[in-house]
Amino acid sequence: MxxxxxxxxxxxxxxxxxxxxxxxxxxxxxxxxxxxxxxxxxxxxxxxxxxxxxxxxxxxxxxxxxxxxxxxxxxxxxxxxxxxxxxxxxxxxxxxxxxxxxxxxxTISETTWPLFAVPLLLILVALIVLWRRIRRRA
Known part of the structure; x- marks a missing residue:
């Protein structure tokens, strides 16, 4: 076998x-x-x-x-x-x-738009967090 x-x-x-x-x-x-x-x-x-x-x-x-x-x-x-x-x-x-x-x-299409949008959103979130921390210290 x-x-x-x-x-x-x-x-x-x-x-x-x-x-x-x-x-x-x-x-x-x-x-x-x-x-x-x-x-x-x-x-x-x-x-x-x-x-x-x-x-x-x-x-x-x-x-x-x-x-x-x-x-x-x-x-x-x-x-x-x-x-x-x-x-x-x-x-x-x-x-x-x-x-x-x-x-x-x-190219930006129906399937690839997150590849372009997510990094921009992450940068925006990082800038907001940074701005709030700076504002608290001041």
């Missing part, structure tokens, strides 16, 4: 590990590491890529990350820029696809 359970666990692990390993062994997308031939388009792509977060690394932009997912995102940015799409439209598409977290320049 224990031998069969161990065999089943090993088989399950193999079934999970093979697709994951296959994803990293795929060749990178054409524009993942190749720049666009038009310098203005490449500059626009680089500027946009610096403002987008790698979802795997989380602390690097997709321009700086070597993660395969960042390479795919760079490819998407460069392909869309080469087709003449506006960088802000590309940013909006990526935010729709991956969520607000992908952008280093978040």
């Amino acid at each position: 224990m031998h069969l359970r161990g065999l089943m666990l090993a088989l399950l692990a193999l079934c999970v590990a093979v697709p994951v390993a296959a994803q990293d062994s795929l060749p990178p997308a054409p524009y993942a590491y190749n720049q666009l031939s038009d310098p203005q388009q490449e500059a626009a792509a680089q500027a946009l890529m610096q403002t987008l977060r790698c979802l795997k690394c989380q602390s690097q932009s997709i321009a700086d990350s070597d993660a395969p997912m960042a390479g795919d995102m760079r490819h998407q940015v460069r392909t869309r820029i080469s087709m003449g799409e506006d960088p802000e439209a590309i940013r909006a598409w990526l935010i729709d696809r991956y969520g607000d977290y992908v952008s280093y320049a978040p």
Whole structure:
């Protein structure tokens, strides 16, 4: 019974590990590491890529990350820029696809307004407490 359970666990692990390993062994997308031939388009792509977060690394932009997912995102940015799409439209598409977290320049929306409001409220409370303490001492 224990031998069969161990065999089943090993088989399950193999079934999970093979697709994951296959994803990293795929060749990178054409524009993942190749720049666009038009310098203005490449500059626009680089500027946009610096403002987008790698979802795997989380602390690097997709321009700086070597993660395969960042390479795919760079490819998407460069392909869309080469087709003449506006960088802000590309940013909006990526935010729709991956969520607000992908952008280093978040916008105020229904889900993100607390991120902007709470620090302001904390500062306001701290100023009120400080003002009351100063007033008591005087």
